[in-house]
Amino acid sequence: DSGVTQTPKHLITATGQRVTLRCSPRSGDLSVYWYQQSLDQGLQFLIQYYNGEERAKGNILERFSAQQFPDLHSELNLSSLELGDSALYFCASSVGSGNYEQYFGPGTRLTVT
């Protein structure tokens, strides 16, 4: 167990809808990272937050947004969902911003029908 928690574990929704994925980092970790894992694209880095501020951006679509709250938990919001958004979404955390050791949560499996 990495100490990173993600909810929900599974999510099924329809195209055009909006969902929110939640992540709680390990105790003491200030950075949160979001990743998308799909069969055809592999593991793609989406975005990083450090202590409430956005630090780095990867291949995140404009329909997606994230934030990190004062208690350091993070939420990833996915809107106007398309079939192609079906994937596993992982959250990871690390102690610092430039810290290379990330600890991954168990993921949220999103299915868009």
Add this chain to the structure above:
Amino acid sequence: QQQVKQSPQSLIVQKGGISIINCAYENTAFDYFPWYQQFPGKGPALLIAIRPDVSEKKEGRFTISFNKSAKQFSLHIMDSQPGDSATYFCAAIIGGNQFYFGTGTSLTVIP
């Protein structure tokens, strides 16, 4: 464009054998190269990592070999066990805030 190219896509090894997974990159700005292990239904877990100023790093049965001039690095799993059956990802990182992963290798160790 795939920043990190990983091969093979799948690998079957006999118990006790050596598993070898290779990765290649182009961007010389990468400064950290971790390997992750992922079991079905779980998130990736950091296995071992290396910086480009080191040619080899060993932790137990797992070894990373790094060839800076060839821009290649590989994971060797010695004395492979059925419990090692998982998907392995290489990754390359720049400055702790740009992360690129390989496409994964599904390893099956048969008894």
